[in-house]
Structure formats: C-alpha cells, structure tokens
Amino acid sequence: MADRSEIQEALGDIVTGKILYDEPMSRYASLCVGGNAGALVFVESEKELIEIVLRLKERKINFIPVGNLTNIIVRDGGYRGAILLMKGLRKINCASTPEGDYCISAQSGATLSMLVSFAAAKALTGLEFCAGIPGSVGGAVWMNAGAYGKEIKDIIQTISLLTAYGEKKTLRREEISFGYRSSGLPPESIILNAQFKLENGHIEQIKGKISEIIKWRQEKHPLNFPNAGSIFKNLPGQPxxxxxxxxxxxxxxxxxxxxxxxxxxxxxxxxxxxxxxxxxxxxxxxxxxxxxxxxxxxxxxxxxxxx
Ligand SMILES: Cc1cc2nc3c(=O)[nH]c(=O)nc-3n(C[C@H](O)[C@H](O)[C@H](O)COP(=O)(O)OP(=O)(O)OC[C@H]3O[C@@H](n4cnc5c(N)ncnc54)[C@H](O)[C@@H]3O)c2cc1C
The missing domain is CATH 3.90.78.10 (UDP-N-acetylenolpyruvoylglucosamine reductase, C-terminal domain)
Incomplete structure (x- = not known):
C-alpha cells in the first residue's frame, strides 16, 4: 500500500518519462472503466525500469505492469501503488537463427497489431491468429492470448523478463508453464521482450488470412462500444x-x-x-x-x- 507522496519520493528523481499521480485508469482501459492508480508510470527504457522496480521493492510499494489495458479492470477504489505502462518499449526486429528458422523479437510494449503487420511484411507466417487482438506483446504473453485454436505458447521461442528483484532472466518456452489464458510466470515478473519462431510464407496468403480474421471479428464482436474482449474463460468443449x-x-x-x-x-x-x-x-x-x-x-x- 502506498500513497502519492511515498511513490513520488521513491521515483520522482529517476523517471525521465511521465508520471501521473492519482490518474483515473478509465482513461486508458479499453472498457473505459477503472479507479485511480496511485501513480501511472510511463516506462521509457529497460534500464530505467530496473531502477524503478528496485526502488519500489525497497519501499514495499506494490506495482503492476500493463500494456494496452484491454484485459484488466482496476476496481473503482483504485490501485494503491504504481501501474507501470510498458507502451514506450516497442521495438521489433527480425533475425534468422543458425538453424535457418526465422525469429521476430519484440519488446513487450509493442502492440500485437504492429507485430502482425511486421511479420506479414517480411512474409513470415504463424502470427496471423493474433490479428485483431488489441493487446501488447507483454499482455499477450502474460495471458497466453489465443484465437482460432492457436495460442502464444505455440510460437514463443524465448522471453526475457525482469524478476520482482530487478534481475534480468531469459526463459525458453519449455521453462514456462503456459496454461489456458495463463503463462504461470511468477507474480511481479515483468516481461521485457519475446522472441517468436515463425516460418517462411507467402505474403498474399498471410495478408488474406489477416483480412479474413479481422472481418470475422468485426462481424462477431461488439466493437462499436468500449469492451474488454471475452470476460469469462471458455469451459472445456463449451464457449x-x-x-x-x-x-x-x-x-x-x-x-x-x-x-x-x-x-x-x-x-x-x-x-x-x-x-x-x-x-x-x-x-x-x-x-x-x-x-x-x-x-x-x-x-x-x-x-x-x-x-
Ligand atoms: C475487442 C477485443 C478482442 C479480444 N480478443 C482476444 C482474443 O481473441 N484472444 C485473447 O486471448 N484475448 C483477446 N482479448 C483480450 C486482450 O486483448 C488480450 O488478453 C491481450 O493479450 C492483453 O494485452 P494487454 O496489453 O491489453 O494487457 P493488459 O490488459 O494491459 O494486462 C493484462 C495482464 O497482463 C499483465 N501484463 C501486461 N503487460 C505485461 C508485461 N510486460 N509483463 C508482465 N505482465 C504484463 C498485466 O499485469 C495483466 O495481468 C481481446 C480484447 C478485446 C478488447
């Protein structure tokens, strides 16, 4: 638990980006609801994030990382701590592995829409199922986002994360206990980056699949009102x-x-x-x-x- 002055004292001199105190999260959440964050911190670099986490930990101030807030509700009483907005970390790169596979590496604040477009432009297939999911890479990995019978776990190669104690760690897919809409990662871990293993495809086919999925979503989902996607988990064999x-x-x-x-x-x-x-x-x-x-x-x- 922390109030504004405690967070200000902890972070005021180190954060180069914006910090907004007592900020209504309804302004950021896709459902347009939510109470105030003690502080909303706009994270600008990994180096700064490490310092932020260490300072918050030292003072026992709660924190939670968020991406696009398309799958989270902050109760009306607010969050007494720091909400760390990861949108500033949004680089995406492409590399081929020594085995000849293709890999896209994305920082956690990149949106899935940026990622899907990036892969399509490079004629890499495997990410199309993420088309139209309005979250960030970090949120999608944390939630093991999925659609059309595929999940993030199917294409993840490695992730790098920051532990609750400010240490950087790399985990291979086999080391992550993914489940249905869950990554099983330890509480307070912050996903920094994810590498996705993709395959060479045909640009027109990839773009065609993406358009098909987006059209399907526009037809089936109530996108004309603020929402947070599916509220409940599906049951085995029953939506x-x-x-x-x-x-x-x-x-x-x-x-x-x-x-x-x-x-x-x-x-x-x-x-x-x-x-x-x-x-x-x-x-x-x-x-x-x-x-x-x-x-x-x-x-x-x-x-x-x-x-
Ligand atoms: C119209 C619509 C359609 C959707 N369709 C789908 C769908 O088909 N399939 C699906 O799975 N989901 C869907 N969603 C839900 C949502 O978009 C996804 O779960 C998305 O991956 C959440 O990403 P986010 O950045 O918005 O996460 P947030 O809402 O910001 O956060 C969600 C959770 O992830 C954690 N988190 C976020 N970033 C990080 C990070 N860097 N490190 C550690 N933890 C982090 C947060 O602490 C929180 O617990 C939909 C939502 C909407 C509004």
Missing amino acids: AGRLIEEMGLKGTSCNDAEVSPKHANFIVNKGKATASDVLALIAVIQTKAKKEKGINLETEIVIVGED
Whole structure:
C-alpha cells in the first residue's frame, strides 16, 4: 500500500518519462472503466525500469505492469501503488537463427497489431491468429492470448523478463508453464521482450488470412462500444458466450454495463459504466451459471485494486 507522496519520493528523481499521480485508469482501459492508480508510470527504457522496480521493492510499494489495458479492470477504489505502462518499449526486429528458422523479437510494449503487420511484411507466417487482438506483446504473453485454436505458447521461442528483484532472466518456452489464458510466470515478473519462431510464407496468403480474421471479428464482436474482449474463460468443449446466451442474459445490464446482445461473453460500456457496474454484472452472470447449471464461470479478465 502506498500513497502519492511515498511513490513520488521513491521515483520522482529517476523517471525521465511521465508520471501521473492519482490518474483515473478509465482513461486508458479499453472498457473505459477503472479507479485511480496511485501513480501511472510511463516506462521509457529497460534500464530505467530496473531502477524503478528496485526502488519500489525497497519501499514495499506494490506495482503492476500493463500494456494496452484491454484485459484488466482496476476496481473503482483504485490501485494503491504504481501501474507501470510498458507502451514506450516497442521495438521489433527480425533475425534468422543458425538453424535457418526465422525469429521476430519484440519488446513487450509493442502492440500485437504492429507485430502482425511486421511479420506479414517480411512474409513470415504463424502470427496471423493474433490479428485483431488489441493487446501488447507483454499482455499477450502474460495471458497466453489465443484465437482460432492457436495460442502464444505455440510460437514463443524465448522471453526475457525482469524478476520482482530487478534481475534480468531469459526463459525458453519449455521453462514456462503456459496454461489456458495463463503463462504461470511468477507474480511481479515483468516481461521485457519475446522472441517468436515463425516460418517462411507467402505474403498474399498471410495478408488474406489477416483480412479474413479481422472481418470475422468485426462481424462477431461488439466493437462499436468500449469492451474488454471475452470476460469469462471458455469451459472445456463449451464457449462461455453460448452458456450465457442460453441463460437468457444477453442485454442484461447494471446501469451502463450491458451483456452485449451481439456476443454474450462481451460486456460493453454503453456510456457511463463504472468498474463496480461491470463487476456487479459479472456477479449476476456467475450466480446464475452456478444456480442453474452448477457451473463456476471463471473470469478471463484480470481484476485488481480496491473496492
Ligand atoms: C475487442 C477485443 C478482442 C479480444 N480478443 C482476444 C482474443 O481473441 N484472444 C485473447 O486471448 N484475448 C483477446 N482479448 C483480450 C486482450 O486483448 C488480450 O488478453 C491481450 O493479450 C492483453 O494485452 P494487454 O496489453 O491489453 O494487457 P493488459 O490488459 O494491459 O494486462 C493484462 C495482464 O497482463 C499483465 N501484463 C501486461 N503487460 C505485461 C508485461 N510486460 N509483463 C508482465 N505482465 C504484463 C498485466 O499485469 C495483466 O495481468 C481481446 C480484447 C478485446 C478488447
């Protein structure tokens, strides 16, 4: 727990980029909800990040790294600590390995959309399934993002991360315990960089696949309202959206938070929804799923902060 003055004292003299104190996270989250961060730190370099982590650790100030905030809700009571925004670390490079494979290396703040376009321009195939996922590389690795039967774990070669104690480490894919929408990485680790192993493909085929996926997403997802993608994890053999639809919950709302009539696993913000509205709606869905179907619906989105 930390208030503004503690964070200011810890970081004020080392951060070269912006730090905004008591900053509403609703301004940054794709769902446009969320309370204040004690401090929102715009991370500009790895070197600075190491110093930031060491200083925060030393003073026992909580911190959490974020990318594009497309899969996280900060409760309305806010996050008493530092939210580290990684968007400033966004370099992407391409290299071929001694074995003749192709590898793209991306810093964690690069967006998946930049990554997908970069790979397509180099005629490298394997990343197309990420088209239209609005997150960052760091968020996608942390969540083991996936779509169309593929997940980040299928193409990861290595990642580099910063441990909670400010040490840099490289992990090979076999050393990471990926699961469904989870990387199993230790809490407070910060992903710095990820290397993806791809194959040579045909540029027109790759671009065609990307367009097809984006068109499908535009047709199926309620992209005209702020949202955070799928709220709940799918169940084995059963999409959570179908279950919610079967329970007749499409269109159910808590103030301006509504179960999308277009896709039942999406909650949309119709205007002035708060994090509490979204969380209340999540609770309504979970209670009904438990009562009527005996099913525990688990959230896919990450929920942090205080009530
Ligand atoms: C319209 C829409 C469609 C979507 N479709 C999909 C989909 O098809 N498949 C899918 O899997 N997801 C989907 N998502 C969800 C989301 O985009 C992904 O999970 C994405 O990978 C999250 O990235 P982010 O940068 O926004 O993460 P954030 O929301 O910023 O953070 C999510 C989690 O990752 C952690 N994190 C972020 N960066 C780092 C880092 N550098 N190091 C350590 N931890 C980090 C955060 O602490 C948090 O726990 C969708 C979302 C939307 C809005």
